[in-house]
Amino acid sequence: MELIPSLPTSSPLLQFFINRVCFSYLLFSMITIILFLIIIIAIARLLKSFFCSCETCQTYLTSSWSETFDNLCDWYAHLLRNSPNKTIHIHVLRNTITANAENVEYILKTKFENFPKGKPFSAILGDFLGKGVFNVDGDAWRFQKKMASLHLNNNSVVASFAFEIVNDEIKNRLTPLLLMNQKNGVVLDLQDVFQRFSFDCICRFSFGLDPDFCLESGSMLVFAKSFDLASKLSAERATAVSPYVWKAKRLLNLGSEKRLKKALRVINALAKEVIKQRREKGFSENKDLLSRFMNTIHDDDTYLRDVVVSFLLAGRDTVASALTSFFYLLGKHPEVESLIRDEADRVIGHDKDLTSFEELKQLHYLQAATHESMRLFPPIQFDSKFCLEDDVLPDGTKVESGTRVTYHPYAMGRLEEIWGCDCLEFRPQRWLKDGVFQPMNPFEYPVFQAGLRVCVGKEVALMEMKSVAVSLLRKFHIELLAPLSFGNPRFSPGLTATFSFGLPVMVRERGTTTTTKPSKGV
Numbered sequence: 362m363e364l365i366p367s368l369p370t371s372s373p374l375l376q377f378f379i380n381r382v383c384f385s386y387l388l389f390s391m392i393t394i395i396l397f398l399i400i401i402i403a404i405a406r407l408l409k410s411f412f413c414s415c416e417t418c419q420t421y422l423t424s425s426w427s428e429t430f431d432n433l434c435d436w437y438a439h440l441l442r443n444s445p446n447k448t449i450h451i452h453v454l455r456n457t458i459t460a461n462a463e464n465v466e467y468i469l470k471t472k473f474e475n476f477p478k479g480k481p482f483s484a485i486l487g488d489f490l491g492k493g494v495f496n497v498d499g500d501a502w503r504f505q506k507k508m509a510s511l512h513l514n515n516n517s518v519v520a521s522f523a524f525e526i527v528n529d530e531i532k533n534r535l536t537p538l539l540l541m542n543q544k545n546g547v548v549l550d551l552q553d554v555f556q557r558f559s560f561d562c563i564c565r566f567s568f569g570l571d572p573d574f575c576l577e578s579g580s581m582l583v584f585a586k587s588f589d590l591a592s593k594l595s596a597e598r599a600t601a602v603s604p605y606v607w608k609a610k611r612l613l614n615l616g617s618e619k620r621l622k623k624a625l626r627v628i629n630a631l632a633k634e635v636i637k638q639r640r641e642k643g644f645s646e647n648k649d650l651l652s653r654f655m656n657t658i659h660d661d662d663t664y665l666r667d668v669v670v671s672f673l674l675a676g677r678d679t680v681a682s683a684l685t686s687f688f689y690l691l692g693k694h695p696e697v698e699s700l701i702r703d704e705a706d707r708v709i710g711h712d713k714d715l716t717s718f719e720e721l722k723q724l725h726y727l728q729a730a731t732h733e734s735m736r737l738f739p740p741i742q743f744d745s746k747f748c749l750e751d752d753v754l755p756d757g758t759k760v761e762s763g764t765r766v767t768y769h770p771y772a773m774g775r776l777e778e779i780w781g782c783d784c785l786e787f788r789p790q791r792w793l794k795d796g797v798f799q800p801m802n803p804f805e806y807p808v809f810q811a812g813l814r815v816c817v818g819k820e821v822a823l824m825e826m827k828s829v830a831v832s833l834l835r836k837f838h839i840e841l842l843a844p845l846s847f848g849n850p851r852f853s854p855g856l857t858a859t860f861s862f863g864l865p866v867m868v869r870e871r872g873t874t875t876t877t878k879p880s881k882g883v
């Protein structure tokens with residue numbers, strides 16, 4: 362059949378040619394129409410998600426939760442507490458959020474393979490964390506997890522190498538810093554101090570290098586600010602209703618994406634310096650984590666950069682966050698502080714310093730207090746996975762393929778169903794039975810995550826927290842300043858929980874008095 366029969370031609374070759382052109386034209390038109398339809402459907406879906414009219418989505422989109430709650434996590438905790446199955450949906454984010462322990466076990470263990478980090482999550486954090494352990498699945502994750510476990514899950518490494526580094530930092534840097542501060546009588550931001558302290562510890566422990574950041578804040582301040590900014594801006598990407606917004610901004614190098622790029626330049630320069638110094642100092646004989654990676658993957662500096670950044674995030678921000686909220690709670694609960702001191706005097710000896718990891722293990726009340734503090738203020742307040750194939754959670758919630766599933770340790774720590782009617786009280790003794798610490802089911806307390814991707818730095822982190830607590834509480838009286846002394850903390854957006862206004866305190870050596878001279882800007 363001729364497609365254009367009216368054409369006056371008798372040449373079969375020309376006819377064939379015309380037919381081909383017409384066919385191509387038709388094909389092109391059809392493809393255009395199909396593409397057009399696909400775009401219309403995509404836009405309709407996008408608009409639908411933007412305009413979900415349910416009360417929760419409207420409250421999220423208009424940020425009207427902030428009229429009643431100090432923090433987004435408090436609003437989520439409120440919603441989850443009131444949900445019959447402890448699961449809610451934020452449709453505009455295509456996110457199912459759960460505080461149901463059975464669901465958590467299902468996601469993190471039973472159906473682990475169906476709930477990976479996923480490509481969308483890797484894209485959100487890709488510029489900051491690259492292919493580091495927090496941001497990959499499959500073989501890449503297994504390899505890094507194995508390397509990290511060799512280093513971190515080894516009890517004797519924690520007991521000797523890490524314990525010595527941490528206690529050397531406390532004795533020679535943290536304590537002198539606080540003494541100096543008391544002499545000057547100025548307000549101290551304890552959160553900033555803990556960030557510098559944990560940065561030094563993780564660099565010495567994981568990279569075998571000593572930045573001496575704790576005492577000298579100047580040059581490293583730019584790095585710290587860049588690191589916090591990159592964490593904040595990366596986390597904010599995940600709160601956008603559509604990824605196209607941040608992707609377009611990144612393409613055009615605009616606004617928050619421009620600032621992220623700038624912050625990443627500073628972070629990359631520091632990571633490069635760490636790798637360079639490790640190479641210069643030699644790595645083949647060394648037992649630190651970076652040397653182990655260098656011995657295995659040799660020259661891939663981009664990969665090594667991702668390892669460095671991921672371990673800085675793992676070791677600096679989480680521990681600093683845990684210590685900040687711990688000292689915040691102790692400031693409000695002097696009775697807990699006294700009990701910690703009494704136990705330390707009993708186990709270690711009244712005027713004696715902490716000498717071993719074994720001594721720390723005998724401090725059951727302190728162990729209970731650190732766990733209780735992270736129950737109320739987990740350093741990682743929530744954690745998201747992506748659902749690969751349609752699934753049904755144990756509570757009957759349907760989860761669609763390609764949507765996000767989030768478990769929420771912050772909300773779980775405030776559930777009556779798990780902790781009883783005094784769940785909002787700071788009560789370390791709930792963790793003790795006949796004076797001995799009793800661990801909880803990790804799926805009800807997923808502060809260190811649980812299942813296959815459980816935190817491998819848990820023992821190091823607890824050792825660090827307990828060492829700092831014993832040393833500082835026995836030597837100093839630490840007083841919270843307003844507004845934290847009477848209000849609740851406000852958190853900055855970021856991958857780990859950070860107090861928006863720091864932790865301003867006055868420090869006094871026990872048995873001495875001093876006058877308060879508030880410094881500017883606190």
Ligand code: HEM
Pocket residue numbers: 494495506509513563675676677679680683739740741744807808809810813814815816817818819821822823
């Ligand atoms: C109080 C301090 C800490 C808390 C609350 C904490 C919590 C967590 C959580 C919730 C995860 C899961 C993150 C995710 O998959 O997105 C995690 C993973 C991890 N943490 Fe920690 N962490 C702490 C300290 C540390 C320290 C000090 C190190 C290293 C020295 C460390 C190393 C790691 C590593 C390597 C992973 C990845 C595990 C994996 O993906 O299989 N953590 N941590």
